[in-house]
Amino acid sequence: MTDKATIDRARRANAAPIYLDYQATTPTDPRVVAAMLPYFTEKFGNPHSTSHRFGREAAEAVEQARGEVAALIGAEPREIVFTSGATESNNAAIKGAVRFLRDERRAERDHLVTVETEHKCVLETCRQLEREGFSVTILPVGSDGLLDLDRLAAAIGPRTALVSVMAANNEIGVIQPLATIGALCRARGALFHSDAAQAVGKIPLDVKDMQIDLLSLSGHKLYGPKGIGALYVRRRPRVRLLPLIDGGGQERGFRSGTLPTPLCVGIGRACAIAQAEMATESASLGELRWRFFTALRSRIPGTRLNGSAEHRLAGNLSVAFEGVDADALLEACQTVAASTGSACSSASVEPSYVLRALGLDEATARSSLRLCLGRFTTAAEIDFAVDALAAAVGRLRGSSQGMKMAASGAT
Amino acid sequence: MAGSRLSYLDYNATAPVRPAVAAAVAEALTLAGNPSSVHRAGRAARRAVEAARAEVAAFVGASESEIVFVSGGSEANHLALRGSNRPRILVSAIEHDSILAAVPGAEIVPVDPSGTIDLEALAERLAADDRPALVSVMLANNETGIIQPIVAVADIVHARGALLHCDAVQAAGKLRLDRTRLGADLISLSAHKLGGPPGVGALVVAADATLTPLQAGGGQERGRRAGTENVPGIVGFGRACTLAAEGLAAYGRLADLRDHAERQLLALAPAARVFGALSPRLANTLCITMPGVPAATQVMALDLAGVMVSAGAACSSGKVRPSHVLRAMGATPDEAASAIRISLGWDSDDADIEHLVEAWSTLYARAGRAVAASAA
Numbered sequence: 001m002t003d004k005a006t007i008d009r010a011r012r013a014n015a016a017p018i019y020l021d022y023q024a025t026t027p028t029d030p031r032v033v034a035a036m037l038p039y040f041t042e043k044f045g046n047p048h049s050t051s052h053r054f055g056r057e058a059a060e061a062v063e064q065a066r067g068e069v070a071a072l073i074g075a076e077p078r079e080i081v082f083t084s085g086a087t088e089s090n091n092a093a094i095k096g097a098v099r100f101l102r103d104e105r106r107a108e109r110d111h112l113v114t115v116e117t118e119h120k121c122v123l124e125t126c127r128q129l130e131r132e133g134f135s136v137t138i139l140p141v142g143s144d145g146l147l148d149l150d151r152l153a154a155a156i157g158p159r160t161a162l163v164s165v166m167a168a169n170n171e172i173g174v175i176q177p178l179a180t181i182g183a184l185c186r187a188r189g190a191l192f193h194s195d196a197a198q199a200v201g202k203i204p205l206d207v208k209d210m211q212i213d214l215l216s217l218s219g220h221k222l223y224g225p226k227g228i229g230a231l232y233v234r235r236r237p238r239v240r241l242l243p244l245i246d247g248g249g250q251e252r253g254f255r256s257g258t259l260p261t262p263l264c265v266g267i268g269r270a271c272a273i274a275q276a277e278m279a280t281e282s283a284s285l286g287e288l289r290w291r292f293f294t295a296l297r298s299r300i301p302g303t304r305l306n307g308s309a310e311h312r313l314a315g316n317l318s319v320a321f322e323g324v325d326a327d328a329l330l331e332a333c334q335t336v337a338a339s340t341g342s343a344c345s346s347a348s349v350e351p352s353y354v355l356r357a358l359g360l361d362e363a364t365a366r367s368s369l370r371l372c373l374g375r376f377t378t379a380a381e382i383d384f385a386v387d388a389l390a391a392a393v394g395r396l397r398g399s400s401q402g403m404k405m406a407a408s409g410a411t
Numbered sequence: 412m413a414g415s416r417l418s419y420l421d422y423n424a425t426a427p428v429r430p431a432v433a434a435a436v437a438e439a440l441t442l443a444g445n446p447s448s449v450h451r452a453g454r455a456a457r458r459a460v461e462a463a464r465a466e467v468a469a470f471v472g473a474s475e476s477e478i479v480f481v482s483g484g485s486e487a488n489h490l491a492l493r494g495s496n497r498p499r500i501l502v503s504a505i506e507h508d509s510i511l512a513a514v515p516g517a518e519i520v521p522v523d524p525s526g527t528i529d530l531e532a533l534a535e536r537l538a539a540d541d542r543p544a545l546v547s548v549m550l551a552n553n554e555t556g557i558i559q560p561i562v563a564v565a566d567i568v569h570a571r572g573a574l575l576h577c578d579a580v581q582a583a584g585k586l587r588l589d590r591t592r593l594g595a596d597l598i599s600l601s602a603h604k605l606g607g608p609p610g611v612g613a614l615v616v617a618a619d620a621t622l623t624p625l626q627a628g629g630g631q632e633r634g635r636r637a638g639t640e641n642v643p644g645i646v647g648f649g650r651a652c653t654l655a656a657e658g659l660a661a662y663g664r665l666a667d668l669r670d671h672a673e674r675q676l677l678a679l680a681p682a683a684r685v686f687g688a689l690s691p692r693l694a695n696t697l698c699i700t701m702p703g704v705p706a707a708t709q710v711m712a713l714d715l716a717g718v719m720v721s722a723g724a725a726c727s728s729g730k731v732r733p734s735h736v737l738r739a740m741g742a743t744p745d746e747a748a749s750a751i752r753i754s755l756g757w758d759s760d761d762a763d764i765e766h767l768v769e770a771w772s773t774l775y776a777r778a779g780r781a782v783a784a785s786a787a
Contacts, residue, residue: 017451024453025445025639033440040433040608040647045719046425051710052719054419084482084610087638091626121628121637128627220639225440227482227610227641244625245489247509256509257485258425258603260610260644330450337450342629343639 017337018381018388022315022374023170023198024343028266029223029375035269036225039262047259048250058261065268072271073196073215074206075232081254082264085229086197087121088244089216090164092255093193093231094125096241097214098134098161103242109161113137113190115147116357117174118166120342122195126164134161143359145174145307153184160190167199167215170342171354171370172307173316175203182211191239197221197229201274202282202313207232213239219263223375224270228263231255281375286314289373292382293317299390306355306368315373318355320364324396329369333392336385338371417717418763422604422695422756423553423581424721428647429606429757435650436608439643446640447629456642463649470652471579471598471615472589479614479622479635480645484580484601485509486625487614490636491576491597492517492547494622499544501536501573503528503559504739505552510578511735520546524741525690526557530567537571544573550593551582554723554736554752556696557687558586565594574620580604580612584655585662585693596620602644606757607651611644658757665755666694668764672753673697675768680775684746686737695755698737700746701771704778709751709771712778716770720753 019027039061047062049055063077070077083089094112101107114126116138126136137155141147147165156163163185168175178194185192193214196205200215201222207215215232219225233239233254247256297303302322321329326340341352351365360368373382419427428436439459444452446460461475468475481487484507492500492513500517502510505526511517518536521529528548537544546568551558561577568575577595579588584605590598596617603609616622616635628637676699677683686698701709706722713720723734737747753767 019443019452021445021448021450021452024448025443027443028440033437036440037433037437040428040436041430044425044427046421046609049421049424049719049721051707051721052421052714053417054421054719055424084486084641085638087628088482088626091628091637119628121626124627124637218639220445225641225643226639227644245485245509246512247485247488247507249508256512257483258601258609260483260603260608262608263610263641263644334451337444337448337452339448339450343445343447343453 015335017335018385020336020338020371020373020377020385021343022372022377023173023221023370024339025220025226026223026374027376028220028225029270029273031273032224032266032269036262036266039265043261045261047261048248061261062259062264065264068268068272069217069230072205072275073200073217073232074208076235078252079232079235081231081233081251082259083229083231083255084227086195086216086218086221089218089229089231090119090121090195091125092241092244093214093216094122094162094164095129096244097191097193097239098129099242100240101161104240107161109159109190111135111137111157111159111161113139113152113155113160113163115139115141115165117141117145117169117172117354118164119170119195119197122164122166141357144311145169145172145358146311147176147181149177149180149184152181156184156188156190160188162191162193164193164195167194167196167205168203168313169307169354170198171352172318172358173198173313174307175199175311175313178205178210178212186211198313201271201278202315204278207234219267219270222270222274225263225266228260228267230267282314285373285377288377288379288382289315289317291379292371292373292386293319295382295386296389299386300393306358306360317371318368319371320360320368321393322367323400324367324393326367326369328396329389329392332396333388335388338369340369415717416762416766417719418766419719420753420755420759420763420767421719421721422759423752423754425603425609426606426756427758428608429651429654431654432607432647432650436643436647439646442642446642447631459642459646460640463645466649466653467600467613470583470588470656471600472591473615474618476633477616477618479616479632480640481612481614481636482610482641483612484578484599484604487580487599487601487612488578489513490614490622490625491599492545494625495545495574495576495597495620496623497545497574498542499540500547501533501544502547503549505736506547506549507553507578507580510547510549522739526552526555526687526740527690528559528564530560530563533564534567537567537573544571545576546573547576547578549578549581551586551693552736553581554734555687555698556693556754558582558691558693561593561595569594582693584658585695587659590615602648602651605651605655608644608647611641611648613648662694665759668755668759668761669695669697672764672767673699676771679772680779684742684750686740686742686750697753698750699753700749701751701775701779702749704749704774706749706751708778709749709774712774713767713770716773718767718770720751720767722751
């Protein structure tokens with residue numbers, strides 16, 4: 001067995017798979033890693049130890065990073081609170097804001113509005129708050145994944161404390177109309193929180209123009225490190241929160257705990273790079289993505305796109321391959337690293353609730369792959385992935401065809 | 412001034428990352444996967460996290476399933492106290508701010524003038540109310556280094572059916588940690604205090620303890636802490652635990668350095684007070700007053716001389732407040748206001764101590780004598 005095809009196959013199987021899972025996590029940009037490394041060793045000070053030079057050096061680095069994060073979303077540096085990631089940011093924003101209104105303001109606003117396709121950490125947070133006595137309205141989306149603005153307007157009432165709508169979806173990449181939602185919330189006196197973990201650094205965002213009060217972002221979704229995120233908290237008009245983590249009083253009391261300087265530097269650098277390169281990067285990614293989709297559709301009959309084609313992150317594809325079990329496809333196509341949904345629920349046997357929310361039947365949801373391109377994806381990788389996926393789908397359809405024939409032969 | 416030499420003696424605020432840890436973190440920063448992803452990149456990240464979990468578990472004598480990775484000591488403390496769902500929380504008076512602030516209605520258990528928790532008061536308070544309780548007592552104090560009698564505390568706490576949480580953030584890497592011997596049900600750890608990277612820590616949760624997560628979301632950490640794992644941080648934390656355990660045998664060397672510094676400073680200023688001098692104390696920590704000289708003045712002057720120490724805890728953005736720890740031990744406001752914390756670590760040496768003594772001596776000759784003269 002030394003023929004060239006076998007060797008080629010073996011070589012491909014041993015090479016690192018083509019990474020098409022940029023929405024689960026992005027590789028840390030080497031420029032970001034380089035910026036971070038000195039802060040583990042020679043510049044290791046505690047940024048809160050401002051009584052000595054190592055501490056001040058670390059504090060300066062943290063403040064520079066805060067400015068870089070703020071600039072990317074049109075905020076002021078003082079409006080940025082560092083957290084351990086988007087999950088913490090979402091929990092801190094939603095719980096912190098509505099509990100403050102209840103406990104400190106005694107406000108008669110005990111209602112939250114969110115959307116079916118939100119990330120699990122937003123939906124779980126809302127469920128926790130429901131058990132605390134808040135009421136929650138979860139709005140559906142259309143088959144394109146977009147929120148129906150009339151339904152949103154109808155859902156926001158005088159008791160609505162907060163509306164949480166993600167900027168871009170983690171599975172289907174669909175981008176919600178944030179500015180319109182922001183205006184609606186502001187007009188009705190409800191706070192507007194947006195989980196922008198997937199959108200920051202991918203599409204232009206401006207918290208002032210979009211009238212966003214609270215915005216969550218994550219380092220490792222924008223080529224920064226894991227273990228760090230940020231929460232934008234509006235200052236004018238001021239948004240108040242009960243902190244999730246209290247104590248030392250760091251981050252102006254919004255979030256206690258020693259700030260991890262190298263991680264702050266990393267997310268700052270990642271934001272600065274995104275700000276400089278976002279426009280060109282998303283244009284070329286968008287092109288590559290459509291080339292990918294066009295090739296998949298022409299090579300694999302029964303391929304369809306889930307969610308809006310127009311309002312979509314440049315790097316995202318969510319694709320259903322008719323009659324193919326997506327888990328089996330990933331298994332059969334180990335040279336492509338992709339996923340069937342969000343990473344958190346990778347081990348789950350349930351079909352994606354996001355895809356079900358678009359109205360897809362269970363079979364179509366189960367036949368869908370999330371294929372996400374990113375900064376380091378090349379055209380050659382895409383060509384390879386098309387070949388690999390087409391071959392794997394062919395094998396699976398062939399064998400299921402064979403099984404059907406065998407089954408029908410047996411009866 | 413001792414030329415351009417810099418002596419870092421603020422290890423209790425944060426420690427430099429050990430070189431081998433930094434190398435492990437740098438390598439792990441190139442792991443692209445999300446540990447929850449099932450593809451090869453994800454599985455590689457998962458393996459790295461689980462290998463580190465085994466290192467942390469071994470470090471505290473727990474099983475791997477009992478380790479919950481979090482973002483650091485403050486989060487670990489909050490998760491323990493807020494997540495325990497116990498209607499009564501008792502904490503010692505010298506706990507870290509992140510414990511004191513975690514549960515507003517917590518009952519405070521006093522310490523005696525030696526800085527040790529009052530065991531009788533603890534027993535009485537526990538006996539006074541039958542509601543399920545959680546008691547939180549730190550293993551070693553961050554400002555004074557004073558070590559608490561956790562084994563005795565655990566006996567009292569468990570005799571009353573209560574749970575014991577132990578904030579071991581400052582003790583880890585400086586004392587041998589054995590969860591079973593300590594008898595704590597929950598233990599907080601922080602990586603950056605023991606030569607690991609900042610931004611990661613763990614809560615050790617006994618297998619039979621239930622916990623409500625602080626942050627809801629994906630089911631990471633067996634449903635006890637949602638959020639994508641900080642893979643490089645966790646890898647570095649694991650490495651640091653293993654290296655710290657290996658370094659424990661040599662840790663006594665720091666006590667020699669510290670005791671030498673303490674003797675020299677007391678010889679210069681016999682009226683200086685050392686907090687915890689007669690108590691079991693971490694080998695690396697010296698909390699000492701310079702009579703009449705405000706701590707803020709001391710840390711600034713020492714910094715100008717290239718010696719980095721702190722006035723109490725590093726937390727609240729440089730603000731120097733009279734320490735609640737020293738006040739709880741019966742220190743006068745003046746004493747508390749003139750105490751600084753000198754803390755050594757794995758990279759400290761004789762030259763650092765000489766540097767400290769020289770700078771302290773110069774300052775005391777200038778500021779301390781002026782105070783003594785004006786008082787006379």
